[in-house]
Every structure is written in C-alpha cells, then in structure tokens.
Amino acid sequence: MDFDNQGLASYEIIGTPAEEMYDQITAMAAEICQCPVGLIVFLEKERQWFKSVYGFSLKETPIEYSICKRFQEKEMDQMIINDLKNSDHFSQHPARLEYGIQFYAGFPLRAENGQVIGSCCVLDFKPNKLTEFQIRNLQLLTQQVMQLLAQHKAYKRLEREKEELKSWQKIVHQSAELSKIGGIYIDFKNQKVVLGEHTKRLFNLHDSYSLSYDEYLNQKFDLIDNPLGHLLKKIRQFDPDTPTPSNSCILKLEAFEKVFQINYAINQSKLICTFLDISENKNLEDKILSYKVMMEEVELQREIGAWEVDTQTNQLNWTENTYKIYGIPPNTPLDLDYVKSFYSNISFSSMERDFNDCISKRQAYNSIYQFKSHDKKKKWVRVTARPLIQGGEVRKVIGSIQDITKDYQLKEELTKNINLLKEKNNFLTNLANNNSFFIYKMNQEGRITFVNEYYKRTFQNANELRIGEKINDEVLIGESKLEAIKVAQAAFRNKGEIYRVKLIQKNNKGKELTCQWDFSVYEGKNEDELLCIGYDISELEAKTKQLLQTSKLTSFFNGKLIEFNNLVSHNFRSHVASIKGLFSLIELSKSNEEKFEFLNLAKGSLETLDETLFNLNSITDLNLPNETEVDPINLNFFFLQIIKNSFPFLLTKDHRFRFEVAEDLIILNFPEYLKIIVIQILSFGFKSRPENEPYWLSIKAYQKDTDFIHIDISNNSKQAFKMEEQEFAHFRDDKWKISSAQNLMKFLGGRLTINNDGANSITFKLSLPNGN
Numbered sequence: 001m002d003f004d005n006q007g008l009a010s011y012e013i014i015g016t017p018a019e020e021m022y023d024q025i026t027a028m029a030a031e032i033c034q035c036p037v038g039l040i041v042f043l044e045k046e047r048q049w050f051k052s053v054y055g056f057s058l059k060e061t062p063i064e065y066s067i068c069k070r071f072q073e074k075e076m077d078q079m080i081i082n083d084l085k086n087s088d089h090f091s092q093h094p095a096r097l098e099y100g101i102q103f104y105a106g107f108p109l110r111a112e113n114g115q116v117i118g119s120c121c122v123l124d125f126k127p128n129k130l131t132e133f134q135i136r137n138l139q140l141l142t143q144q145v146m147q148l149l150a151q152h153k154a155y156k157r158l159e160r161e162k163e164e165l166k167s168w169q170k171i172v173h174q175s176a177e178l179s180k181i182g183g184i185y186i187d188f189k190n191q192k193v194v195l196g197e198h199t200k201r202l203f204n205l206h207d208s209y210s211l212s213y214d215e216y217l218n219q220k221f222d223l224i225d226n227p228l229g230h231l232l233k234k235i236r237q238f239d240p241d242t243p244t245p246s247n248s249c250i251l252k253l254e255a256f257e258k259v260f261q262i263n264y265a266i267n268q269s270k271l272i273c274t275f276l277d278i279s280e281n282k283n284l285e286d287k288i289l290s291y292k293v294m295m296e297e298v299e300l301q302r303e304i305g306a307w308e309v310d311t312q313t314n315q316l317n318w319t320e321n322t323y324k325i326y327g328i329p330p331n332t333p334l335d336l337d338y339v340k341s342f343y344s345n346i347s348f349s350s351m352e353r354d355f356n357d358c359i360s361k362r363q364a365y366n367s368i369y370q371f372k373s374h375d376k377k378k379k380w381v382r383v384t385a386r387p388l389i390q391g392g393e394v395r396k397v398i399g400s401i402q403d404i405t406k407d408y409q410l411k412e413e414l415t416k417n418i419n420l421l422k423e424k425n426n427f428l429t430n431l432a433n434n435n436s437f438f439i440y441k442m443n444q445e446g447r448i449t450f451v452n453e454y455y456k457r458t459f460q461n462a463n464e465l466r467i468g469e470k471i472n473d474e475v476l477i478g479e480s481k482l483e484a485i486k487v488a489q490a491a492f493r494n495k496g497e498i499y500r501v502k503l504i505q506k507n508n509k510g511k512e513l514t515c516q517w518d519f520s521v522y523e524g525k526n527e528d529e530l531l532c533i534g535y536d537i538s539e540l541e542a543k544t545k546q547l548l549q550t551s552k553l554t555s556f557f558n559g560k561l562i563e564f565n566n567l568v569s570h571n572f573r574s575h576v577a578s579i580k581g582l583f584s585l586i587e588l589s590k591s592n593e594e595k596f597e598f599l600n601l602a603k604g605s606l607e608t609l610d611e612t613l614f615n616l617n618s619i620t621d622l623n624l625p626n627e628t629e630v631d632p633i634n635l636n637f638f639f640l641q642i643i644k645n646s647f648p649f650l651l652t653k654d655h656r657f658r659f660e661v662a663e664d665l666i667i668l669n670f671p672e673y674l675k676i677i678v679i680q681i682l683s684f685g686f687k688s689r690p691e692n693e694p695y696w697l698s699i700k701a702y703q704k705d706t707d708f709i710h711i712d713i714s715n716n717s718k719q720a721f722k723m724e725e726q727e728f729a730h731f732r733d734d735k736w737k738i739s740s741a742q743n744l745m746k747f748l749g750g751r752l753t754i755n756n757d758g759a760n761s762i763t764f765k766l767s768l769p770n771g772n
Contacts, residue, residue: 007111008042008118011149012156014049021148022052029122029141030054033105033134037123040145041068042109043116056123065094067101068119071108078139080105083127103128105135107142109149120145158544165535184232186216186271188240197441197449197467202277203228207468207526227256234262235273243267250278308398311359325381325403327373342371355385359394362387368404380408438515438534443527444492446470458507477504477512484517491519491530502537514541578605633671635701635709636661642678647686656696665701667709667770673744674768677752678713680741681764685715690760703770708750711766 008014022040030038038054048066050059063069067090070079081104084090095101105128106121120142130138182199186192191213200209203226211232215221219236223229234251238244248263257279264273305322309315316334323330326342340348347369354365364386373379385399438458440451447470451460459475473481480503487501499519507513517534582602589595639661643650650657682697689695698714738752745752748768755763 005045007113007115008044010111011117011153013051013149013152014042014044016051016152018052022145023054025120025141025144025148026052026054029120029138032137032141033122033130035103035105035122035124035128039121039123040109040118041066041106041121042118043069043072048118051118065099067093067095067104068106068108068121071106071116071119076108078105078107078135080130080135082129085127100125102126105130105138107139109142109145158540162540165537181274181276183272183274184235185273186213186235187269188271189269194466196274199228199275202275227253227258227260230256231260231262231275235264235271238264238266238271240266240268240271305401306399307401308396309355310396311394322401325373325379325401327375327377342373343369344371347371351383355397358385358387358397362389362394368408377405379403379405381405436535438517439532440471441529441531442471443524443529449524449529458513459505460508475505475507477506480504487517487519488530491521492528495521495523495528497521503534512538514538576609579609630668631671633667633669633674634663635665635667635711636663638671638674639678639699639701642675642682646679647682650686650695650697655694658696658698658700660698660700662701665703665709667768669768669770670748673748677741677744677766680737681713684737685713685717685762685764688717688762690716707770709768709770711768712763713766714761714763716760717762 026038026040030036036055039050039056040052042049042051043066047060047063048068053059081087081090084093084096084102084104090096101123103124103126104121106119108116109118109120111117122138182202183196184199185194193211193213193216195211200207211221216232219233221229221232230253231251244266246265248261251260251262258277259279261276261278262273264271305325306319307322308317314336318334320330323332343351351369354367357363358365366384368380368382370378370380382402382404383399385397387394388396388398435454438455440455441449443449447468449467460472476484483501484503487499491497491499497520500516501519502514502516505513505515513536515534516537517532519530519532521528521530579602582598582605586595586598589598686695693716696716700712701709703709742752745766750766750768753765755765
C-alpha cells in the first residue's frame with residue numbers, strides 16, 4: 001500500500017499541543033461506551049500519533065502497533081472487534097500481545113479528498129460489546145472531531161492570510177516614505193485655498209504659511225523667489241468654466257532648474273491639483289541627449305576602418321583598422337565565408353540583404369550589426385557603404401566600419417536606468433493614490449500634517465478636513481478613543497517603535513468598521529510626527545467571530561448530549577423494570593381477572609416505552625443547521641410555515657388556533673435555531689394537552705423597543721407550574737424539549753420564561769435580540 005500524507009498534512013494538526021475540546025470527546029467516548037480508553041488517532045507513515053488520549057499513558061506508537069491503520073487497508077465505515085483473540089486478522093497483533101488490548105471500536109476520520117487520516121476509537125483490555133446507542137454516539141463524536149479539524153484548518157488559513165497582510169503593510173509603509181508629492185485644493189464656492197503639507201516642505205515654506213483666496217485670485221502672493229509662485233500663476237490660467245475631469249501638463253522653471261508635472265481636475269466649484277517634482281528625471285534625459293550629441297562628435301574623430309568589395313571577382317580589401325576591429329592580424333587572407341564565420345545567421349542575413357540592396361537598388365546604407373571577434377568578444381559595429389558605378393554597372397562597393405561596442409552598451413544601460421526610474425515614479429504615484437490603506441500624519445498636539453484621499457473619503461468630509469487642524473476623534477467609537485490616545489502617547493515616548501492597535505470606527509455613512517492601525521513616530525523637519533497607517537479588517541473579524549461561534553455551539557451540544565444520555569438511560573431502566581415486575585405478578589397470580597388486569601398494565605408500560613423510543617428517534621434525527629448566518633425573518637410567514645409543515649392538524653375545526661403576528665414584523669436572528677425552539681415548545685404543549693378537551697393554541701408577537709422582539713405562545717396544557725420554579729425539573733419525560741429550547745435561547749442571547757395562570761393554561765414567553 002502506497003502511503004500518501006497529503007490529506008493529513010493539509011490540516012497541520014500533527015505535533016499540536018493537547019486541547020480541551022478534543023480531550024472532552026475522548027473522555028465522553030470512553031464514558032458512553034463504558035471502556036477504559038478513548039483515543040483520537042492520526043496515521044503517519046512510520047507512527048500513529050494521538051491528538052487526545054483518555055485512560056492510556058502513551059502519546060504515540062510505531063505504526064505496526066496501530067489497529068486503526070486497517071481503515072487505510074480496507075474500505076469500511078466502522079470497525080468493531082469484540083474480541084481480538086478470536087479475530088483471524090488481529091489475534092497475533094502487537095497491540096493485543098504487548099499492550100493487552102482485547103476490544104476495539106472506532107470510526108475513520110477522512111480528509112476532504114476521502115483519504116483516511118486517522119480514527120476516533122475506544123479500547124478495552126477485556127472482550128466487550130457495544131449497543132446500537134453506544135455505536136451511534138461514538139459516530140456522532142467522530143463527526144464532532146471532523147468539525148474541530150475543519151475549524152483548525154480554517155484557523156490556520158486565516159493565520160497565513162494575516163501574515164501576508166503584515167508583509168504587504170510593511171512594504172506599503174516603506175514605499176510611502178519615498179513618495180514626495182505636493183498639492184493644492186481651491187474651493188471656488190466657499191473661496192478657500194488649502195495647500196498640501198508636503199507642498200510647504202517641497203518649496204521650503206514655513207509650516208504656518210497660508211494663502212487666502214483673494215491672494216490667489218489677484219496673484220498678490222509674495223513668492224517671486226519661490227517656484228511655488230510660478231506654479232500658482234500657471235494654475236491661475238486654468239478655466240473653471242471649462243470643466244476638465246483629469247488633465248496634466250509640464251512646467252519648466254529654468255531659473256530654478258526645476259521641472260514639475262502638474263495633474264489637475266477643475267470645474268466651477270473646485271480645483272484639485274498635485275505637483276510632482278520630476279527635475280531629476282528631466283536632468284537624466286538631458287544628460288542622455290547631451291551624451292548622444294557628444295558621442296556623435298566622437299564618432300567623427302575616432303579611427304575608422306575602411307573596406308571594399310570587387311563585385312566582379314568577390315575580392316575583399318580591408319584597411320589595418322578593419323583587421324584590428326575584427327581582432328585578426330593584418331593581411332590575413334579574406335573571403336566571404338571567412339567573414340561570415342564572425343556573424344550569427346540572423347546578423348549576417350541582415351548584412352547580406354543590405355549589401356544586395358546596395359547593388360540592385362544602387363543605394364547607400366548605414367546599419368548596425370553584431371558579431372564575435374576573433375578573440376570571442378561580442379561587438380557592435382556601424383557599417384556604411386555606397387556603390388561605385390562604372391559603365392552602368394556596380395563595379396565595387398566601398399564603405400567604412402566603426403566599433404561602437406562601448407557606446408552601444410552605455411546607451412543600453414542608460415535606457416534601462418530611465419525605464420527603472422519611470423517604473424519607480426509610477427509606483428510611488430500609485431501608492432499616494434491607493435484605495436487600500438488609510439494614511440495620515442499628525443504632530444504631538446494632534447494636528448494633521450498629512451492625510452491621504454482614501455482616509456478622507458472613508459471617514460471625513462474632505463471640505464472639513466484641513467492640514468493643521470486637530471484630527472477628528474468622533475469617528476472612533478466607545479473605548480477606541482482612549483485606546484488610540486494611549487497608543488499614540490506610547491509611540492511618542494518610544495520613537496521608531498511600531499505600535500499596533502485595533503480600533504472600532506464609524507465611516508461617513510455611519511457604518512461601523514474594524515480597522516487595524518500601525519502607529520510609529522519619526523523625526524520630521526521641524527518636529528516629531530506620528531505616522532498612522534491602517535486598513536479595514538471588518539470582513540476578517542467577521543470570519544473569526546463566526547469560527548468562535550461555531551466552536552461555542554459545538555461545546556454547547558456536547559454538554560446537551562451528556563444530559564440527554566442520562567435522561568434516556570433513566571427512562572429506559574424505569575420502563576423495563578415496570579414491565580419485568582408486571583410479568584412476575586402474572587406468573588404468581590392464579591386469577592384470570594388479575595392476570596388480565598396485569599396484562600393491561602404491561603400494555604400501558606409498553607406504550608409508554610414506545611413513546612419514549614419515538615422521542616429518542618426524534619432527538620437523534622435532529623440535524624443541526626449548516627448555516628449560522630444572521631438573516632432577516634418575517635415572523636408572520638415563519639410561524640405559518642411551521643404550523644403548515646409540522647402541525648397542520650391545528651388548522652382543523654377540532655382545535656382552536658389564535659394568531660396575532662403582524663405581516664410586516666421582521667427580526668434579525670438565526671432562522672434555523674429559532675425554528676428548533678418553536679417546534680420543541682409546540683410539540684411539548686400539544687403532548688401535554690388535556691385528554692378529553694379540545695386543544696387551543698395562541699401565538700402573539702410584538703416589539704416594545706428596537707433591541708428585542710417578544711413572542712408569547714399559550715396553550716391549555718395539563719401540566720401545573722409555580723411562578724418561582726424555572727428549573728423545569730417537573731417536566732419529567734419531556735424535560736429535554738423545554739430544557740433544549742431554553743438553552744438554545746441562551747445561546748441566541750435571549751430568554752425563555754413560563755407564566756401559569758393556574759387554570760390549565762401555560763404561556764411560554766420568548767425575548768429575542770433583534771440582530772445583536
């Protein structure tokens with residue numbers, strides 16, 4: 001059998017420490033099956049490893065001692081061996097011979113690809129036999145193990161995604177420090193001018209510098225010796241009456257040796273403009289251009305080889321410099337095949353095409369070719385040629401050859417650097433305008449020194465957020481305000497350290513967002529500044545909350561399973577004991593009338609036992625809902641569907657049904673869990689009805705406030721209750737129905753109470769949170 005560990009490895013469970021939820025399952029399995037040992041086993045190639053052990057001292061064994069590996073060898077859904085000694089396959093198994101294992105019962109654990117990765121099992125040191133009830137519960141516990149494994153796998157995936165987010169956050173944080181962009185915002189409607197914080201530093205202006213709308217409009221600003229003055233004059237030329245959603249231009253300021261790229265959007269109400277200093281890029285381009293001119297001049301002064309070809313005899317003649325370029329001794333015999341050996345097929349074909357065109361079309365050419373010299377050095381040469389015509393025919397082709405290898409390589413390097421610089425500028429520009437991260441900076445007084453557009457669009461009105469004003473902490477909810485202040489103070493005390501905090505905030509639309517922020521203080525030009533970078537993790541928080549909710553529900557039903565087991569065990573023993581005693585009395589009785597009376601009593605006990613079995617079947621067939629999402633529930637439609645599908649006889653004339661639920665009454669809650677609660681209450685009420693009276697049922701729903709919905713379910717039950725008794729201990733055989741409903745209500749954050757008017761009438765009062 002080939003071993004494939006892929007399915008087990010995908011869960012990342014091997015080597016993890018002991019966990020209470022797994023240990024509870026093994027303990028429960030051993031208790032239910034009345035076995036001393038309970039195990040959760042995972043199968044590797046060389047060993048079997050125990051995630052949870054109850055009643056056994058070992059944590060792992062070699063794979064040869066594994067009984068569970070039989071699941072991998074033979075396809076089966078369960079394996080129960082009452083006595084290993086009587087088994088052909090396991091009679092000589094090391095687990096029996098060395099550890100004394102005599103009994104085994106287990107169910108396989110399967111990965112998503114169907115591969116058996118382990119088992120949930122119980123062991124005994126003596127022969128044993130399980131009942132159907134014990135087998136069924138062992139299977140349910142195995143399913144719970146698979147649910148825990150799925151949750152563990154999902155949690156590991158979330159951890160990896162979180163680490164990836166941390167890496168990206170670090171990259172964005174470092175890149176943002178390299179971005180140098182200034183900007184100006186002009187509000188024509190409210191006559192306001194806002195200079196970006198970086199604009200002041202870009203043009204060496206004091207942080208307190210400000211520009212009024214009148215100064216901008218009439219060009220009365222005192223910035224003659226500052227490039228910003230010239231930029232403002234350029235911007236003043238943009239016409240608000242000609243709306244432009246997006247445009248750009250280049251402004252060269254030779255007096256300041258500066259070049260700016262201006263990007264702007266304008267309409268009749270506002271102008272948004274950014275400046276990007278591209279002087280370094282422009283200087284580099286100018287250097288390339290000047291180098292090109294210089295290189296052309298050098299070409300004219302350098303030594304150039306000459307050559308000629310006699311088209312009648314194909315004889316080649318080279319000057320000494322041409323031999324030197326090819327790296328061969330002067331006067332070496334030449335022919336076309338020898339020259340061709342220096343070139344690649346593609347390069348020689350290009351040169352041959354130019355040469356033939358020169359002859360056939362009688363035109364000169366100037367081309368660049370690549371070849372390898374005699375000493376195997378890669379070279380680039382510029383070749384010029386022109387035809388010599390005599391008697392109407394091309395007699396010779398003469399030309400020059402020049403080694404331009406160094407110049408060509410330098411041009412390639414410069415072109416590569418320009419492309420890299422352009423990519424860098426594009427990256428930084430995109431970073432400044434990103435729509436993934438909230439970025440702002442503030443000084444120790446809490447005044448804003450920089451804020452990106454994404455933050456303003458999400459949390460602030462752009463017209464209300466100005467550089468130099470204090471950050472608006474009204475977007476923080478509850479304790480997040482104090483937490484943000486605490487972390488900011490710690491960052492100012494420890495410069496350079498990064499402090500991470502999770503804050504609850506309210507966006508422009510009033511929606512609550514969970515954001516993760518990194519706070520760090522850096523030395524600014526004039527004062528220390530707090531850099532804050534954050535991003536929305538609301539969706540990740542929701543997934544984590546759902547995972548914890550699923551885990552809580554699993555633990556809840558583990559406890560209910562133990563309660564149910566104890567209740568059913570007690571009921572079965574009492575019914576069986578009654579039947580057994582009645583049949584003993586029948587054997588001792590000599591009167592046929594007494595025997596007939598005892599038989600009737602035994603028949604009643606059997607009917608009660610049958611009813612208990614029916615209830616047992618109901619609870620074991622109860623499937624938990626797969627979906628745990630909060631959804632809107634129309635209570636009018638919800639209750640009528642339950643009555644129609646599960647209790648249709650209540651709509652007949654033999655019973656009375658009163659329904660007071662508004663058609664538009666809607667609640668946000670878990671529909672599947674609420675359905676289980678209502679069915680349990682209605683089932684209990686109908687079973688407890690008076691035997692010789694018509695059954696009546698009343699359902700009423702109403703809302704007193706926005707946080708809770710109240711539901712009253714009343715019926716004429718024969719049970720009697722006291723107002724102060726809320727433990728439901730007097731419900732006897734049907735205790736599990738009301739107890740289950742009460743615990744589910746607690747899980748949903750609600751409450752179930754009982755009112756009794758003392759006249760064979762019971763009201764179940766449900767208070768449900770509306771979406772909380």
